[in-house]
Each structure stands twice: as C-alpha cells, then as structure tokens.
Amino acid sequence: MDVLFNESEEMLQRSVREVLEHESPPDLPRAIETDPLGYSPDLWMKMAELGWLGLALPEEHGGQGLGLTYLGILSAELGRALAPVPFHCTQTAALTIAAAGTEAQRAEVLPKVASGEAILTWALTEDDPRFLTPEAVNMAAVEDGDDLVLTGTKLFVEHFEAADQCLVVCRTQGGSSGAEGISVLLVDTKSAGLSATDLVNIAKDKLSEVTFQGVRVPKANVVGTLHQGWPVVEAMVNRATALLSIQMSGGTRRALELAVEYSKHRDAFGRPIGSFQALAHTMADTLIWVDGCELVTYEALWRLEQGLPADMHVSQAKAFTSEKCLAAVRNANVVHGGIAATWELNLNLWFRRVSAWATRLGSVQEHRARVANAVLGPTGA
Amino acid sequence: MEFQFTPEEEALRTAVREFIAEHVTPEVLSEQADEGDEVGPHTQAMLGKMVERGWVRLGMPKEYGGQGGDLTHQFIVDEEFNRAGVFVGHNYGTGYTTIIKHGTQEQKDYFIPRMIRGEVQLGLGYTEPGGGTDLAGLKSTAVRDGDEYVINGQKMYGGNASTTHMYILVRTDPDVPKHQGLSVFLVPMDAPGVTFRPLKMMKDRSRPYGYTGAWAGESFFEDVRVPLSARLGEEGQGWELATSGLAIDRIGVTRYLRCTYRTDHVIDFLKSESFGDYAPREDPVVRDKVAELWTEREVYRLMTMRSLQMVKRDIPIVHESPAEKVWGPDHNVRAIEAIAQILGPYTQLTEGERAPRGGEFGDHLLMAWFVGIGHGSVHAMRDQIARRGLGLPKGR
Numbered sequence: 001m002d003v004l005f006n007e008s009e010e011m012l013q014r015s016v017r018e019v020l021e022h023e024s025p026p027d028l029p030r031a032i033e034t035d036p037l038g039y040s041p042d043l044w045m046k047m048a049e050l051g052w053l054g055l056a057l058p059e060e061h062g063g064q065g066l067g068l069t070y071l072g073i074l075s076a077e078l079g080r081a082l083a084p085v086p087f088h089c090t091q092t093a094a095l096t097i098a099a100a101g102t103e104a105q106r107a108e109v110l111p112k113v114a115s116g117e118a119i120l121t122w123a124l125t126e127d128d129p130r131f132l133t134p135e136a137v138n139m140a141a142v143e144d145g146d147d148l149v150l151t152g153t154k155l156f157v158e159h160f161e162a163a164d165q166c167l168v169v170c171r172t173q174g175g176s177s178g179a180e181g182i183s184v185l186l187v188d189t190k191s192a193g194l195s196a197t198d199l200v201n202i203a204k205d206k207l208s209e210v211t212f213q214g215v216r217v218p219k220a221n222v223v224g225t226l227h228q229g230w231p232v233v234e235a236m237v238n239r240a241t242a243l244l245s246i247q248m249s250g251g252t253r254r255a256l257e258l259a260v261e262y263s264k265h266r267d268a269f270g271r272p273i274g275s276f277q278a279l280a281h282t283m284a285d286t287l288i289w290v291d292g293c294e295l296v297t298y299e300a301l302w303r304l305e306q307g308l309p310a311d312m313h314v315s316q317a318k319a320f321t322s323e324k325c326l327a328a329v330r331n332a333n334v335v336h337g338g339i340a341a342t343w344e345l346n347l348n349l350w351f352r353r354v355s356a357w358a359t360r361l362g363s364v365q366e367h368r369a370r371v372a373n374a375v376l377g378p379t380g381a
Numbered sequence: 382m383e384f385q386f387t388p389e390e391e392a393l394r395t396a397v398r399e400f401i402a403e404h405v406t407p408e409v410l411s412e413q414a415d416e417g418d419e420v421g422p423h424t425q426a427m428l429g430k431m432v433e434r435g436w437v438r439l440g441m442p443k444e445y446g447g448q449g450g451d452l453t454h455q456f457i458v459d460e461e462f463n464r465a466g467v468f469v470g471h472n473y474g475t476g477y478t479t480i481i482k483h484g485t486q487e488q489k490d491y492f493i494p495r496m497i498r499g500e501v502q503l504g505l506g507y508t509e510p511g512g513g514t515d516l517a518g519l520k521s522t523a524v525r526d527g528d529e530y531v532i533n534g535q536k537m538y539g540g541n542a543s544t545t546h547m548y549i550l551v552r553t554d555p556d557v558p559k560h561q562g563l564s565v566f567l568v569p570m571d572a573p574g575v576t577f578r579p580l581k582m583m584k585d586r587s588r589p590y591g592y593t594g595a596w597a598g599e600s601f602f603e604d605v606r607v608p609l610s611a612r613l614g615e616e617g618q619g620w621e622l623a624t625s626g627l628a629i630d631r632i633g634v635t636r637y638l639r640c641t642y643r644t645d646h647v648i649d650f651l652k653s654e655s656f657g658d659y660a661p662r663e664d665p666v667v668r669d670k671v672a673e674l675w676t677e678r679e680v681y682r683l684m685t686m687r688s689l690q691m692v693k694r695d696i697p698i699v700h701e702s703p704a705e706k707v708w709g710p711d712h713n714v715r716a717i718e719a720i721a722q723i724l725g726p727y728t729q730l731t732e733g734e735r736a737p738r739g740g741e742f743g744d745h746l747l748m749a750w751f752v753g754i755g756h757g758s759v760h761a762m763r764d765q766i767a768r769r770g771l772g773l774p775k776g777r
Contacts, residue, residue: 001390001453002383003686004694009382069382260771275774280767281760287770288704295683296676299384306385316676368672369665375648375675376662 003295005073013073019050020081026346029353032084038206039085039162047085048116056091057098061110067305068095068239072298075243076250082349084205086119086159088247092240093120093167097186100224100232105186109165121163121189122236123154123210131362132237132315132370134179134230139212141170141185146219148172148185150193150212156360160196160208163189168212169233172226179230186221203356238314241361242300245314245321248357249293252325255350256286259332279335286331289324296320312374315367322358322367329354386453393454397436397461404430405465413467424467425499440633441478452633452693459634476503476548479565479622483614492567503567504540506549506600507623513537514761517559517620521551521602523566523612530612532566532574532605540598542579545570547600550619563619566611574605584747637685639752640709643716643745644678647671647723650737661723670719677712684708700770703762710753717742717749 005013023043032040047053056071057063071091078087094113097105112118128136139152150170160166166187173181193215196208224232260283263274273279297317303310329351333340340347386394404427412421431437439448440455480492495501509519521534536549547568554562570577580597614622648671651662661667684705691698720742721728730736731743753759767773
C-alpha cells in the first residue's frame with residue numbers, strides 16, 4: 001500500500017509541470033476564453049509531440065500504453081495550468097473506443113488521437129441532469145436500413161465545435177427503459193442534421209447544446225454491443241469522472257498556492273495577513289482538503305486502471321472533490337479579499353473553472369447515493 | 382502508486398485473524414474490559430505467544446526496543462487486535478521508547494522488563510494546571526541538591542490508579558531559553574511528597590473501542606527528593622525527549638481506529654437494525670449523510686497510509702502527520718454528531734437493551750471531541766501545518 005508517487009510518476013509530474021509553466025502561462029487560458037476556436041492548436045500539437053495525447057492509449061495504435069494513474073497525473077497538471085485544450089473530452093471518448101471499440105474503430109481513430117490530428121468528444125446528458133442514471137437517457141436512434149437515425153438534444157457537450165467525432169449515448173430500442181436498449185454511437189460532427197449552440201458558462205470554456213435532426217449514423221459505428229451499451233457508458237462515466245476530479249484537484253492546489261503567496265506579502269495592521277490564525281488555519285484546512293482530494297481520486301484512478309471494482313471509489317472521489325474544491329477556491333478568494341472579485345487578477349481563472357467543473361458529471365448527492373449503495377446495500381433489500 | 386496490500390501483507394492479516402480466533406478468549410476480553418491498565422494473566426499469556434511470533438513492537442526501530450520490522454506489518458497486527466477489542470499497545474508509548482533510546486543501562490535493566498510484564502505503569506506528566514499546549518512554559522521544577530533533585534509542582538491528566546511511576550517533564554534551569562531548561566524524571570508514586578488524586582472523567586466507565594478510561598489523575602510533588610538516577614537523559618534534554626516521544630506515538634493505527642470506529646460501527650448497526658418498522662438505512666437523507674461520513678473516513682485512511690509510507694521511505698514528514706491529526710479527530714466529531722441525529726434519542730443511552738451497541742455511541746458523544754485535544758490540539762496542529770506545510774509566518 002504505497003500511496004505515494006513512484007520515481008517515474010514523479011518524473012512525469014515534474015516534466016509536465018515544467019513544460020506547462022512555459023507553454024501555458026495564465027495569459028493563454030485568458031486569451032482562449034474569447035477565441036472562437038476555444039482551444040490552443042499550438043499547445044495541442046506540442047502535447048501530441050510530447051506523447052501526452054497517447055499516454056494511456058494502446059501501443060499498437062500509436063499510444064504509450066501507460067495506465068490511468070499516469071493520465072491522472074497529466075490531467076492534474078493540465079488543471080493546475082488551466083491548459084486550454086480539449087483533452088478531457090478527447091481522452092474520455094478515446095479510452096472508451098480503446099476499451100469497447102471494434103478493431104477497425106480503434107485502428108481508425110486512436111492513432112489520429114495520439115498524433116493530435118483528431119479531437120473527440122462525448123454526449124450523454126440531456127435535459128435531466130442526472131449523470132449515473134440510465135433513465136436520464138431518452139434520445140432515440142431509429143434503425144433505418146444500415147443506419148441509425150438520431151433525433152433529439154444533448155446538453156453540456158465539451159468542445160463540440162472543435163471535435164471531429166462525438167460518442168453519443170442514445171436509446172436504440174423503442175419503448176425500452178433503464179439500462180436496457182441503450183447504445184453508444186460514434187458520430188461524425190460534420191454529419192447532416194447536426195447543429196450546436198454555445199452554453200455560455202462561468203468557466204468560459206466551450207460547452208454546447210447539440211441538436212440532432214435525423215442524423216444518420218452507420219451501424220458499423222456502434223461502440224460496444226447494440227442495445228447493450230450501458231456497461232460501456234458506466235465505464236466511460238467512471239473514467240471521465242475520476243479524470244475531472246483530479247484535474248479539479250490540480251487546479252485547486254494552484255489556487256491555494258496563490259493565496260498562500262499573497263498572504264505572505266500582503267500586510268494589514270503592520271503584519272503579513274498570513275500570520276493571522278484566522279487565515280492561516282483556513283489555509284491549513286484547505287491544504288488538508290486538497291491532499292485528501294488527490295489521495296481519494298488517485299485511489300479511484302488506480303482501481304480503474306487495475307480493473308478492480310471502482311464505482312464507490314469514483315463516486316467518493318467526485319463527491320469529495322466537488323464539495324472541497326469548490327470551498328477551497330472560495331477560501332483562496334477570501335484570503336485575497338476584494339481584489340479576488342476583479343477581472344484582472346488571475347486568480348479568477350481558477351475560481352471560475354473549478355467552480356464550474358464541480359457542477360459537472362454528477363451531483364454530490366447522486367455520487368453519495370452510489371457510495372451509500374456500496375456501504376449500506378441498496379434500498380428495499 | 383499502489384492502493385492495495387501485498388499478498389504477503391494479506392497473508393499476515395489472515396494469520397493474525399486466525400490467531401485472534403484461537404487466543405483472544407472470553408477471559409482475555411473480560412480482562413480488557415476491566416478498569417485500569419494492568420495486564421491480566423490471560424492477556425499476559427497471549428502477549429507471550431505474540432512475542433514468539435514477533436508481533437509485539439514489530440515496526441518499532443531496534444534502537445527503541447522494537448523488532449525493526451515493517452511498519453505496515455505492525456499496522457496490520459495492531460489493527461486486527463484493536464478491532465477484536467484487545468489493546469496490545471500497553472506501555473509501548475513515549476516512556477518505553479525514550480528509556481530504550483536515552484536511558485542508562487541501569488534504567489533500562491530496571492524499567493524495560495518490568496514494563497513488558499506490566500509491573501511498571503508509567504503516567505505521562507507533561508500538562509500542568511496552568512497549561513498544556515504551551516508545554517515549554519511549564520512551571521514544575523527540579524533543583525539539584527548534592528546527589529539528589531528536589532521536585533516541586535503539579536501535573537494533570539496523566540496517570541491513573543494503577544500508575545507506578547510518573548514520567549514528568551520539569552524545569553531544571555530557569556536561566557536559559559525556555560525549551561532548553563527542561564529535563565525528564567521518572568518518579569515513583571510512593572516517593573515521599575508525591576500525592577495522587579484520581580480525577581473522575583465525565584465518561585464514567587471504560588469501554589472497548591474507547592478513548593480513555595473512566596479515570597485520569599492529578600499528581601502533586603512537594604519537596605520530593607529523588608536520586609540523580611531518576612533523571613532520564615541529560616539535564617536540559619527534556620524537550621528533545623518529549624518531542625521525539627510524541628513524534629513516535631503520532632504515526633500508526635491507534636488514532637486511525639479511534640477516529641473511524643464510530644463511522645464503521647454505525648454502518649454495521651444500520652445495516653442490520655431497525656426501530657420498529659422504521660429502518661434508517663432506507664432514508665435517503667440518512668444514506669447521504671452516511672456516504673459523506675464514509676468518504677471522510679476513507680480520506681483519513683489514505684492520509685494514515687501516506688504518513689506510514691513516508692516514514693517507511695524515510696521521507697521527512699512536513700505537514701502530513703499534523704494534517705492527519707486534524708482530519709481524523711475532526712471527522713470523529715462530525716461522525717458522532719451526525720450519528721446523534723440519525724439514531725436520535727437512542728444515542729444518549731449508555732446501558733441496557735435499548736442502547737445501540739451496548740451504549741458505545743452515548744459514551745462517545747461525551748468524549749469524541751477529546752481526541753482533538755490530546756497529543757497536541759487540532760488548532761496547534763493547524764499552526765504547524767501553516768508554518769511547516771505552507772511556510773506562513775508565525776502567528777499569535
């Protein structure tokens with residue numbers, strides 16, 4: 001039980017941090033907020049060059065074949081630097097194709113992901129925001145010859161405009177309910193009948209509402225088994241959630257560091273404000289939370305990597321990080337005082353993103369319900 | 382990173398469980414439930430068998446009288462015995478480790494075998510009526526007079542009715558900076574001038590899965606004359622002894638279990654019990670709260686593993702063990718206060734058939750906060766985290 005980084009994990013963390021300090025200073029995410037493309041192609045291609053985009057993809061398809069813990073370390077650093085790239089959504093979809101796709105799908109898509117040529121995303125949530133519940137999936141795909149025809153609306157889709165392909169979760173069996181009758185389709189984002197509008201949000205990163213009007217998708221693009229796609233979705237959701245949690249933790253740690261630095265140099269009543277216990281203890285508690293967020297999330301990532309049961313671990317990680325990171329970035333603001341509310345201070349870049357990320361991929365209550373199922377057993381048993 | 386025990390560690394756990402099933406008899410358990418810290422004959426016999434297996438003081442460094450074994454192995458052994466309701470850490474805390482490290486041959490020959498047999502019971506005399514957190518500001522004194530020291534002062538909370546010696550920190554030099562003028566003495570309770578007054582605690586009986594006994598004590602020292610050989614370590618070395626002992630005591634299983642039992646036990650209780658037709662486990666609000674407590678507890682488990690691993694890998698502890706010492710006790714308080722609402726009026730019961738788990742929750746409603754006080758309060762720990770972990774300037 002060695003919960004600390006080993007040497008190669010430390011080395012990855014160090015090298016990624018060094019690169020991003022140089023390649024993604026706070027000016028970059030700030031500039032990308034108003035850029036219509038929504039990400040930095042230069043940084044994206046740099047990441048491809050360094051092998052980061054294929055870090056956890058299979059070696060036979062251009063990846064490095066490393067595990068999810070390594071991807072987590074990378075994600076934490078991207079969160080720390082607020083790197084404006086469609087990394088989380090691309091990896092979420094790519095790992096799903098790597099795990100559940102056909103050999104043809106893997107060979108077609110994964111090398112392009114590793115090389116930076118393809119950006120992917122995924123579409124699960126509709127108007128019902130519940131994230132772990134198959135009942136929240138209602139969009140229908142109707143069979144028509146060799147195609148499935150999609151009609152409906154997906155919400156909160158990351159970087160849809162930049163993406164080449166999108167994994168779409170839908171109902172392929174009319175009249176089905178629950179986990180039955182769900183499929184995952186790989187959809188070309190340039191398909192006829194697709195349109196997207198921005199969901200303008202506090203993070204000012206790219207989220208879309210995507211409307212499907214009779215979008216035709218070949219049956220060959222089903223990822224996993226037709227009508228039996230819910231297990232594929234569950235695995236995708238677990239990976240996406242744990243990766244977002246660690247990204248959020250990485251960003252939060254940086255916000256805390258900024259608060260600590262500020263409090264050492266800002267004087268009040270003739271002393272640095274960091275010497276006042278009210279603030280010192282607030283920051284000490286915040287450090288404990290951030291440490292906890294990382295520990296509990298790396299455990300979830302490690303279990304996913306090992307193929308061990310991980311539903312509970314993923315959910316406790318997300319429930320904990322959503323609550324603690326949100327409070328931690330607020331603490332960082334409070335230490336700064338009024339200046340933290342201004343647009344010009346960089347701290348708000350972290351505050352706005354972490355606050356937005358904490359609302360995504362399942363509520364605290366929903367994740368805790370899954371933890372409760374694990375520790376107390378299901379209801380009505 | 383690796384978040385599981387090795388096959389070797391799992392095999393050890395299995396062996397310990399088998400041993401417990403065989404050797405932790407009702408007689409041993411009944412000795413454990415008795416007041417005081419004496420080691421009863423059945424427990425003594427069982428400890429002998431544990432020594433044969435190398436399970437006692439397993440992970441403690443050899444220089445401190447341990448086996449120099451693996452800390453994770455010790456964690457596993459201690460965890461299993463504690464969960465079985467047997468406390469096997471008697472006498473192996475601060476006093477034991479510092480006597481081994483700093484004692485004269487004569488002191489070691491006298492104390493160590495007697496401590497192992499349970500004939501010597503040390504009471505820790507740090508805190509005084511005037512203060513605890515500001516330990517170096519203590520007022521008790523020892524003044525050299527020829528071949529003797531003359532001790533005067535008062536100590537609080539350490540010791541109980543079965544204590545044979547007080548392990549006290551006192552001032553031997555008033556003219557140097559306050560951390561430098563302190564020394565440790567081992568004072569027999571029967572020395573002329575020592576009086577002991579038992580201090581009844583508000584949780585008025587001992588229990589397994591507990592924090593403290595029902596009794597602590599106050600000891601008074603009035604012109605107590607002790608030989609030079611009663612001093613442990615050098616004159617002026619007291620602060621070093623006190624802090625090294627606290628650091629050794631701070632890592633490991635004991636606090637982890639004290640701070641997680643309530644969450645584990647309420648989950649066990651809720652899984653099987655109902656109140657009439659009402660099963661709290663079905664209530665979504667209760668489920669949400671239990672999941673929150675469970676998650677906090679899991680975070681604490683990982684923090685405990687982190688500190689343990691840092692010691693194993695010889696990585697200096699910066700803020701990690703104080704962090705554990707804030708998170709665990711604070712969780713413990715949140716847990717018992719949440720349990721008090723989940724179990725409602727049943728929580729307050731300490732005896733009888735209506736009391737959940739024999740009244741465990743009622744006892745701990747009284748004493749959960751106490752883990753946040755002993756061994757350095759959570760607020761003193763936050764000061765340490767702020768200064769060492771965050772590099773913040775010293776506050777006031």
